[in-house]
Amino acid sequence: MTIASVPVPAPAPEQKSVSDAAASTGSFMGAFESYKETNDRRLAEIEKRGAEDPLTTDKLARIDRVLDDLTRKYDGIALREARPGLGVERPNLSPRGAEHKQAFEAYVRSGAEQDLRRLEEKALSVGSNPDGGYLVPPELEREVMRRMTQISPIRAIAGNRQISAMTYNKPFSATGPAVGWVAETGARTETASPPLSLMSFPTMELYAMPSASGALLDDAAIDIGTWLAEEIDTAFAEQEGAAFVTGDGVNKPKGFLAYDQVAAASWSWGNLGYVATGAAGAFPSSNPSDKLIDFVYTLKAGYRQNASWVMSRKTQSEIRKFKDTTGAYLWSPPATPGAPATLMNFPVVEAEDMPAIAADSYAIAFGDFRRGYLVVDRIGMRMLRDPYSAKPYTLFYTTKRVGGGVQDFDAIKLMKFGTS
Structure with missing residues (x-):
């Protein structure tokens, strides 16, 4: 042979x-x-x-x-x-979790809702009913959130809070607490109470409506939970990604580019500071990389430790050409699949919802987004089965509530492609 x-x-x-x-x-x-x-x-x-x-x-x-x-x-x-496989291998669940998952799968496959209704009435789940939809199993919700974190660029780097109410309220002090030095035996004078304000992050409803054929629902080899997660994670992530960048806060999260911008030298709380390139719709013709270096150092050292660049793929392709004074390229490719490229040793996050380089556009953001931007998720994802609207297909109207906004205005800076 x-x-x-x-x-x-x-x-x-x-x-x-x-x-x-x-x-x-x-x-x-x-x-x-x-x-x-x-x-x-x-x-x-x-x-x-x-x-x-x-x-x-x-x-x-x-x-x-x-x-x-x-x-x-x-x-x-x-x-x-x-990504896990589509097989029917079951994770280790508690008896109640396994019962809920089994009842939910029966509802998805055939519309049998009696067991699911009994379980949710027993748990006093407000708003879970045949008209408003049923709560998806917790493990399915976790899987969707995990996938969205991998796909949604801003969610992957932002801070996150999970709440059970409709709105997350966060008290803050723009001036910080009053402090001072004192001798070991010296008298301590009473410090002034710092003025407190309240930041509010309401959650808005986000929905997706995947469809399935009867043959898919009848196929016992398909893990319905995993199939649903694969169908809705990308749809949710794409809508979120746009809202976290440019959302106006009306029936959607407020994106960081929707806040007022001021020159970094005149920065004040409630605004995002920016650095201008000095050229309309472009980097300066000579030593353009110097602007990036200046930009990095507008961010305080405490924020730079965990900072990331945020820009579109097209903007990144422009920056690939830049070198430092020694002739070394500032941009470096990712070391492994799934790892980000780096610019001046800071990770580059590609967000296609960022504006392109144009006159007076804010095409690049840089900062510690985990401290600067907050994503708020209301616990609980609901699904309503609709076998009537698109026969012979069955629609699954799936909703979740999410909000977002800037929580630290000093943690994010913008680059403006303009003269001032």
């Missing part, structure tokens, strides 16, 4: 995943080396002839698109590795 005729067994799923990750890493690093080489040639042409060769510019743009495609592939590998 020749070597060529020996059957080769297919790799196990884990082996294939590792192989895909390794191949993607090699491709990405190779593409980035080509990008640096081509960009260096472009810069040399500008220095020598005062203009860049269109062929070199076109090649750089093609490589840039390849880097973007590989980044999407990286993200896909990371999500695939984190």
